[in-house]
Amino acid sequence: MLAVLLIVWFALPLVPLALWAFADRWSFPSAIPTVWGVDGLDAAIAAGGPAASGRSFLLGLTVALIATPIGALAARGLVAGWAPLPKILPVLLFAPVAIPPFAAVLGTNVLLLRAHVPPMLGLVVVLVAAAVPYTTFMLRTAYAAHDVGFEEEARTLGASAGQVLWRVHLPLMAPALARAAFLAFLVGWSDYLVTLIVGGGQFVTLPMITASLAAGIGNDSVVAVLSLTAVLPPLILLVLLARTGSHRRP
Amino acid sequence: MHFTPPSSRRKWRTFATATLALGALVALAGCAAPSAEATSAFTDWDSVVSDAQGQTVNLWMYGGDEQGNSYVDDVLAPAAAAEGVTLNRVPIVDTKDALNRVLTELQAGRTADGSVDLVWVNGDNFRTGSEAGAWLCEWTPLLPNMRNVSATDPLLGSDFGTPVNGCEAPWNKAQFSVAYNSDVVADPPSTVAGILEWAASHPGRFTYPAPPDFTGSAFVRQVLYSVSGGYENVPAAYSAESFDQLTPDLYTALSDVAPSLWRGGDTYPADVDQLNQLYADGQIDMTLTYGPATLTRLVEDGTFPAATKVLSIAEGTLGNASFLAIPANAAHAAGAMVVANLALSVEQQVAKADPTRWGQFTALDVAALTPAERQQFADLPQSTVVPSFEVLSRNANPELSAEWVPAVNEGWRTRIPTR
Incomplete structure (x- = not known):
């Protein structure tokens, strides 16, 4: 019963979005679109939706590929007790989430510009900093539950450090790493503020074209198509994650 | 087995120190102020x-x-x-x-x-x-x-x-324009004062975005010209005397019409998009725009009623x-x-x-x-x-200087009661 309620709670906001996406015309006070069609889809393609989605995907992927290993190292260090400043480090790692993003991004941007950091590099660095708290805290829990006994056993049996990492450690941690990477991916995939301010308009992503079109009147159907495009990939990834996660769990 | 050889610990420290040093250097570097022009x-x-x-x-x-x-x-x-x-x-x-x-x-x-x-x-x-x-x-x-x-x-x-x-x-x-649904508005007004009269006799069918919204603020300036007897009587350069002399009539006119506005003037659309949405939904019969270019498409794609027309205002509008x-x-x-x-x-x-x-x-x-x-x-x-630009810009009113705008907006905020 609770599951059904939850699904309704999450799906309900998507219903008008799905209707608007295929409404060429929806005049008040009709309860459903008055003319169905794919004008919204055409407009989304004309507005550069496919290329922008590709860029967002690339950004999400890059952030995930960098923030996940960093998070794993930090989590491992915190759990094993070899990380420096064990009291302060978690606070520092969590700071990007705690500080209001607008203030943090504006301040950071002046610094990055002054240091002549290329906008694309700055964009990735700031988004990775924003994603590391999520990956660290997700993986910290996983490492706390991780039994190093398996790895010690493998070493005793003569496996090299590299073999232990690839054949024992990573397979055991894969579900947790995938979940952490998913969170980091979302940070890049859905970002608007950092892409605009730090990216300096060089990298036009899906949230940027969606937000700019949403600022005008009469764009409901194209905005609905773009918003659904933004919701679907994470949803698909989430389903895949849930399935592989349950298969691989030892 | 641990992944922590002592050397990596030292490396971490070196890395942290280097990062801090770099940050300090960056913060100190370059404080060049932009030139005047x-x-x-x-x-x-x-x-x-x-x-x-x-x-x-x-x-x-x-x-x-x-x-x-x-x-x-x-x-x-x-x-x-x-x-x-x-x-x-x-x-x-x-x-x-x-x-x-x-x-x-x-x-x-x-x-x-x-x-x-x-x-x-x-x-x-x-x-x-x-x-x-x-x-x-x-x-x-x-x-x-x-x-x-x-x-x-x-x-x-x-x-x-x-x-x-x-x-x-x-x-x-661009020319400030008032669009209306000609199916509903049988007697379209032809002056700004006429718009306020129309609003008073059709309760709940007109409103304007709350200043400092760009379009709402332009409408208030348009009313200022109207109550002053034309733009010729409002000096373009701002002065406190002109403000004190001219604006009481403006705020009286807007307070008087407020109870007849959409939702009894208890609240106003926050921006021109919300105003347009109210018009698109048929909740009001007139909408305001400083960019009439978009009206054609909005009517064609059905966002706005098919009978949408632009009011012809005798004393001209802001351009x-x-x-x-x-x-x-x-x-x-x-x-x-x-x-x-x-x-x-x-x-x-x-x-x-x-x-x-x-x-x-x-x-x-x-x-x-x-x-x-x-x-x-x-x-x-x-x-x-x-209509064509020649028709729309007939008797075009000049804009007031930029200093007038915040003063008129602030006066609206303090003198027009909202709930």
Whole structure:
């Protein structure tokens, strides 16, 4: 019963979005679109939706590929007790989430510009900093539950450090790493503020074209198509994650 | 087994120290303040054109108008490519985003390699940028196509009271307009005072966005002209005496009509989008716009009622122009000038004025063009919704100076009761 309620709670906001996406015309006070069609889809393609989605995907992927290993190292260090400043480090790692993003991004941007950091590099660095708290805290829990006994056993049996990492450690941690990477991916995939301010308009992503079109009147159907495009990939990834996660769990 | 050989611990420390040192260095580096006003380094058009070859110009513009986006992508950008300049449109939610980017770069001492090359701008944003020395100036006289523009046009000489001073090239003209649903409004008013009377006799069917919204604020200034007996009686330059003398009637008129507005004047739409939405949903019968160009599409695609028409207002309405400005630190200023010049060509202005394309009123002095060029404007299809610029701009009212705007907005906030 609770599951059904939850699904309704999450799906309900998507219903008008799905209707608007295929409404060429929806005049008040009709309860459903008055003319169905794919004008919204055409407009989304004309507005550069496919290329922008590709860029967002690339950004999400890059952030995930960098923030996940960093998070794993930090989590491992915190759990094993070899990380420096064990009291302060978690606070520092969590700071990007705690500080209001607008203030943090504006301040950071002046610094990055002054240091002549290329906008694309700055964009990735700031988004990775924003994603590391999520990956660290997700993986910290996983490492706390991780039994190093398996790895010690493998070493005793003569496996090299590299073999232990690839054949024992990573397979055991894969579900947790995938979940952490998913969170980091979302940070890049859905970002608007950092892409605009730090990216300096060089990298036009899906949230940027969606937000700019949403600022005008009469764009409901194209905005609905773009918003659904933004919701679907994470949803698909989430389903895949849930399935592989349950298969691989030892 | 642990992944912590002592050496990695030392490496971590070294890395942390290096990072901190780098951060401190960066914070100390470069505190160059922007100069008061940057002027173009070019002295002749040929060197601009040769410098522009191969440049990519980043045009930052409000992206909420699909027709505007497709005009730039499908008409202006290919024409720029033919002149050797790649035009890249950066869609933004608000023109302030572009200005903020420029100001941040200047603050960081990046005075020559900025990421914004061209901005579609006017009014408040232009003034803020001018005060901060954020624009490149005195470059528009270089543009050959400036000959198509009237040198004495007051709308193009000053932008909401801020002297243009060659810091921005004309792009469009716009006229404040009131659209109404002619199926419902049987007796369309023909004056601003008439609109308020109509609102009073049709409770709940009219409202305006709360200032400081751009359009709501323009409507309040329009009422100020009306209660003062015409724009001639309101001095364009702001003074406290004029304000104290003229505005009591304004706020009395707006307070008197408030109980008859949408939701009894308890609340007002926060911006022009909300106002347009109310009109689209049939909750009110009139809407206001400073950009009537978009009305044609909104009626065609069914967002607005099919019977939407534009009121003809006897005493005229506010007119303004919008411009293309080049930031003082633009990396591709030459390319930006080529695009600004192109935008002032007859072909581009005709294409942009076509209601099926965008319908923006031309900034050119059509009367001074050759007969063949004039004919191109005359041959444009007529919008079924929006009257021609000649009709709409009859008796056009000049804008007040920018200082009036915040004063009138603040007066509205303190004197018009909302719940």
